[in-house]
Amino acid sequence: MAARPDFKRFAVFLGLNFCLALAVSSYFLLFTGGHPLELVFAATALVSNTAMLLLAVSIPALLLFLVFRGAAAPAVLLGAFQLWLVTDAAVYKLFKFHMNSMVLNLVLTPGGLESLDQGWGTKALFFAIAALLGAAQWFFWRLAGREGLPGSLSARRLAALAGLLLVFVLADKGVYAWGNLYDSPYITRNSKLFPFYQPLTIKKFASKKLGVKLDGEVKAGIALKYSGLDYPKAELVIEPPARPLNVLFLVVDSLRADMLTPEVMPETWAFSKKASLFEKHYSGGNCTRFGIFSMLYGLYGNYWFPMLAERRGPALLGVLRDQGYDLRAYASAPLSFPEFNKTCFVDVPRAGIYDEPSGADGALRDREISGKFIDYLKSRDRKKPYFSFIFYDASHGNYDYEPAYEKFRPTASVNRLLLSAENYLPLFNRYKNSVYYEDVLIGRILKAVRETGGLEDTVVVIAGDHGEPFFDKGYYGHNQAYSEEEVRVPLVLYVPGRPPAAYAHATSHLDLPAALLGLAGVKNPPSDYSSGGGLFSAPGREYVTAFSWDTAALLFGGETLVMPLEAYRGGVKVYDRDYREQPKARVKDFTPQLRAFQKEAGRFSK
Numbered sequence: 031m032a033a034r035p036d037f038k039r040f041a042v043f044l045g046l047n048f049c050l051a052l053a054v055s056s057y058f059l060l061f062t063g064g065h066p067l068e069l070v071f072a073a074t075a076l077v078s079n080t081a082m083l084l085l086a087v088s089i090p091a092l093l094l095f096l097v098f099r100g101a102a103a104p105a106v107l108l109g110a111f112q113l114w115l116v117t118d119a120a121v122y123k124l125f126k127f128h129m130n131s132m133v134l135n136l137v138l139t140p141g142g143l144e145s146l147d148q149g150w151g152t153k154a155l156f157f158a159i160a161a162l163l164g165a166a167q168w169f170f171w172r173l174a175g176r177e178g179l180p181g182s183l184s185a186r187r188l189a190a191l192a193g194l195l196l197v198f199v200l201a202d203k204g205v206y207a208w209g210n211l212y213d214s215p216y217i218t219r220n221s222k223l224f225p226f227y228q229p230l231t232i233k234k235f236a237s238k239k240l241g242v243k244l245d246g247e248v249k250a251g252i253a254l255k256y257s258g259l260d261y262p263k264a265e266l267v268i269e270p271p272a273r274p275l276n277v278l279f280l281v282v283d284s285l286r287a288d289m290l291t292p293e294v295m296p297e298t299w300a301f302s303k304k305a306s307l308f309e310k311h312y313s314g315g316n317c318t319r320f321g322i323f324s325m326l327y328g329l330y331g332n333y334w335f336p337m338l339a340e341r342r343g344p345a346l347l348g349v350l351r352d353q354g355y356d357l358r359a360y361a362s363a364p365l366s367f368p369e370f371n372k373t374c375f376v377d378v379p380r381a382g383i384y385d386e387p388s389g390a391d392g393a394l395r396d397r398e399i400s401g402k403f404i405d406y407l408k409s410r411d412r413k414k415p416y417f418s419f420i421f422y423d424a425s426h427g428n429y430d431y432e433p434a435y436e437k438f439r440p441t442a443s444v445n446r447l448l449l450s451a452e453n454y455l456p457l458f459n460r461y462k463n464s465v466y467y468e469d470v471l472i473g474r475i476l477k478a479v480r481e482t483g484g485l486e487d488t489v490v491v492i493a494g495d496h497g498e499p500f501f502d503k504g505y506y507g508h509n510q511a512y513s514e515e516e517v518r519v520p521l522v523l524y525v526p527g528r529p530p531a532a533y534a535h536a537t538s539h540l541d542l543p544a545a546l547l548g549l550a551g552v553k554n555p556p557s558d559y560s561s562g563g564g565l566f567s568a569p570g571r572e573y574v575t576a577f578s579w580d581t582a583a584l585l586f587g588g589e590t591l592v593m594p595l596e597a598y599r600g601g602v603k604v605y606d607r608d609y610r611e612q613p614k615a616r617v618k619d620f621t622p623q624l625r626a627f628q629k630e631a632g633r634f635s636k
Contacts, residue, residue: 035095035096035099036175038183039171039174039175040092040095040101040104040174041183041188042173042174042183043101043104043170043171043174044084044088044091044108045191046170046173046174047084047108047111047112047167047170048080048081048084050112050166050170051080051083051084051111051112051115052076052077052080054112054115054116054119055076055079055080055115055119055224056076057119058072058076058119058122058223058224059072059073059076061122061126061223061258062220062223062258063216063219063252063255063256063257063258064255064256065216065252065253065256067214067216067217068216068217068219068220068256070205071202071205071206071209071216071217071220072220072223074198074201074202074205075202075206075220075223075224075227076224077195077198077202078195078198078199078201078202078203079202079224079225079226079227080224081195081198081199082199082228083111083225083226084111087107087108087111090107091104091107091108092104094107101167101171105164105167105168105170105171106167108167109160109163109164109166109167112163112166113159113160113163114129115225116159116163117129117156118225124628124632125628125631125632126631126632126635127222127332127595128222128225128226129225130594130595130596203229203230204230205217206218206221206229206230206231207229207230207231207232210229210231210232210233211231211232211233211236213341213372215251215252215339215340215341216252216256218338218339219252219258219336219339219340220339221335221339222335251340251341251342251376252340252341257340257342257636258336258340258635258636259333259336259337259340259342259634259635259636260633260634260635260636261329261333261342261345261559261634262345262554262558262559263557263558263559263633263634264554264558266345266349266547266552266554266558266559267552267553267554268349268550268551268552268553269551269553270353270550270551271549271550271551273487274353274355274415274550275415275487275488275489275525275526275549276415276416276417276418276484276487276488276489277350277355277415277416277417277418277488277489277491277546278416278417278418278420278475278479278484278488278489278490278491279325279418279419279420279421279491279493280420280422280472280475280490280491280492280493281322281325281419281420281421281422281491281492281493281494281495282422282425282465282468282472282492282493282494282495283318283421283422283423283424283425283426283494283495284425284426284461284494284495284496284497284498284508285425285465285468285493285494285495285497285498285519285520286494286497286498286499286515286516286518286519287311287494287497287514287518287519287520288515289462289465289494289520290302290520290522294462294465294466294469295465295466295469295472295520296469296473297469297470297472297473297476298469298472298473298492298520298522301472301476301490301492301522301524302492302522302530303530304524304530305490305522305523305524305525305528305530306522306523306524306525306528306530306531306532306533306565306566307521307522307530307531307532307533308520308521308522308523308532308533308537308565309532309533309534310518310533310534310535310536310537311493311518311519311520311521311536311537311538311539312517312518312519312536312537312538312539312574312576312585313325313494313495313496313497313517313518313519313538313539313576314330314331314538314539314540314575314576314577315331315495315496315517315576315577315578316496316497316508316509316510316511316512316516316517316576316577316578316583317495317496317508317509317578317579318368318426318495318496319331319334319368319579320334320496320576320577320578321494321495321496321519321539322368322370322374322421322495323337323373323374324538324539324540324577325491325493325495325539325542325543326344326346326347326374326542326543327344327345327346327374327543327560328344328346328539328540328541328542328543328544328556328559328560328561328562329540329560329561329634330540330561330575330577330582330630330631331575331576331577331578331582332577332582332595332631333634334373334577336635337373338369338372338373341372341373341376342373342376343373343374343375343376343377344374344543345543345547345559345560346543346546346547346550347374347375347377347378347417348377349547349550349552350415350417350550351377353415353550354414354415355414355415355416355417356382356410356411356414356415356416356417357375357377357378357379357382357416357417358378358382358383358384358403358406358416358417358418358419359375359378359382359383359384359385359418359419359421360384360385360399360400360402360403360418360419360420360421361383361384361385361399361419361420361421361423362385362387362389362392362395362396362399362421362422362423362424363385363395363421363423364385364386365383365385366385371383375419384399384402387399387402391424391428391430392423392424392425392426392427392428392430392464393424393430393431393432393464393467394430394432395423395424396422396423396424396467396468396471397432397471399420399422400420400471400474400475403418403420403475403478404474404475404478406418407478407479407482407484408478408482415487420475421495422468422471424464424467424468425461425464425465425467425468425498428443429457429460429461429463429464430464430467431460431463431464431466431467432467435463435466435467435470436463437462437463437466438459438462438463438466439459440455440456440459441456441457441459441460441463442456442457442460443457443460444456444457446506449506450501451501451504454500454501454506457500458500461498461500472492476490485524485526486526487526488524488526489523489524489525489526489546489549490522490523490524491521491522491523491524491542491546492520492521492522492523493519493520493521493522493539494519494520495519496508496509496516496517496519497514497515497516497517497518497519498515498516499511499513499515499516500515502514502515503515503608503609504609509578509579511592511609512576512583512585512590512592512605513590513609517576517583517585521537521539521542523542523545523565525549533565533566535568536568536571536574536587537565537574538562538574538575539562540560540561540562540563540574540575541560541562541563541564541565542562542565543556543559543560543562544556544559544560544562544563544564544565545564545565545566547559561575561630561633572586572623572626573585573586573587573591573623575627580594580595580596581593581594581595582595582627582631584620584623584624584627588606588607589604589605589606589607589612590604590605590609591603591604591605591617591620591623591624592604592605593624601614601617602617602624603617604616604617604619604620
């Protein structure tokens with residue numbers, strides 16, 4: 031008769047593994063800022079998250095224990111789990127994010143570790159740690175079988191231990207929910223500190239059921255001594271110009287590059303002949319969040335998350351604020367989602383933000399914010415320079431426009447579920463009409479600026495936040511991939527006194543802050559505050575970058591490398607000019623570029 035499984039011994043074995051996992055995961059506490067509230071939360075989350083991870087591994091380990099009637103199989107699984115934790119901690123130290131398939135690709139591709147400046151010494155250390163963790167499993171099982179240890183685990187004590195861990199889990203989730211509700215950056219900035227951490231948010235419930243008012247005046251961010259960011263990397267040296275220039279952004283949602291034609295955007299096209307036109311310009315993202323972020327910060331999209339967590343505004347607006355600019359933002363949709371009021375425009379006073387127009391659709395709301403800005407132009411204090419950001423939304427989603435501006439036909443609102451490469455043309459015409467309508471509004475703005483003498487002292491930026499594919503590469507809609515139609519956008523930059531010109535080299539939204547900060551008298555090299563370079567001279571870059579929520583891409587002009595930023599997004603992929611996936615073997619050809627990307631993606635973190 032087979033011996034009954036020793037469940038108490040197995041429970042002690044799991045408990046010892048929990049202690050080891052807790053010790054390994056404690057390494058992540060080194061990446062907190064050190065504020066007392068932050069440390070309390072992080073310590074609580076450490077215990078909670080480790081317990082939940084071990085619970086997820088313990089269930090299959092218990093099944094292996096029952097099936098194989100011994101410790102060998104569960105010990106292998108738990109040893110692999112501990113090795114993964116150690117490896118994840120090492121990855122986090124290098125890149126400030128957790129293990130994903132991009133990192134695995136770098137590690138497993140021949141030459142990958144060498145490209146990370148990690149040679150045979152790293153490999154030897156890895157195998158040594160693996161051996162030590164294997165020995166630890168053997169020792170834990172032996173220790174768990176010592177006389178008296180399993181017997182000391184009564185049902186009452188087990189229940190007490192489980193209850194204590196549950197208290198940690200509830201405290202962790204409760205503190206994070208509170209921090210998120212009341213925008214405490216010392217709490218929310220740590221949402222990605224531990225691997226697979228699951229934050230609890232209750233904003234919608236608190237707003238609807240408890241009457242909590244959200245997204246009012248945004249509070250200041252954390253004290254710099256607690257910051258996890260190294261941004262800017264050096265103190266900015268500034269010689270303010272004798273005559274500061276106004277800065278006006280006119281940004282159109284979902285504006286793809288090929289819409290800038292005399293037929294679709296006649297006003298902007300005519301204006302581009304008096305300005306600098308960048309013919310091969312790319313957004314820093316395939317969606318609004320990262321497109322706008324990249325044009326104001328000049329940073330990779332992965333910095334969105336720590337900037338949001340710390341309520342850190344872009345260096346550009348900080349410099350203009352300190353020079354006494356009147357900061358304004360006009361938008362057709364609330365700037366609370368995406369959370370631009372806590373990132374890009376956190377330095378703009380709430381009184382300077384107009385983002386709740388009353389129009390019934392995007393076209394009417396865009397017309398309203400245009401009127402608000404024109405009214406501001408007429409009544410503003412001319413002794414103060416201004417920064418204004420106008421974000422149009424009618425060309426996004428429903429493709430709205432007023433009926434009088436229906437220029438391209440036939441048009442129709444096609445059911446998106448039935449949309450295909452055979453029937454998209456009426457919807458595409460709606461999109462073109464909405465862009466044409468936005469161009470009419472841009473023309474009105476430019477006319478108002480001209481009539482108030484503004485073109486003599488106003489920098490004007492006209493751009494798209496990202497593009498909009500219409501089955502050009504086999505799919506519809508942005509925030510899906512990184513084809514040219516999705517990430518290539520127009521850029522028109524007017525600088526008073528600068529001769530008009532067209533530029534054919536590849537440029538990026540990342541390059542914009544350097545150009546504008548230079549006009550504001552900043553003498554630092556762009557590398558001190560940006561991942562971009564010079565707009566007007568070819569920077570000699572190998573690729574441009576674009577980001578989404580959980581992926582990023584390197585665009586080489588003919589090929590696109592797409593990599594995951596989270597483990598669940600699969601592996602690294604390469605696409606050709608027609609956005610067709612290439613053989614997996616092609617990935618190894620881009621290992622040096624992946625290394626350069628990874629280095630830049632962590633350069634502004636402490």
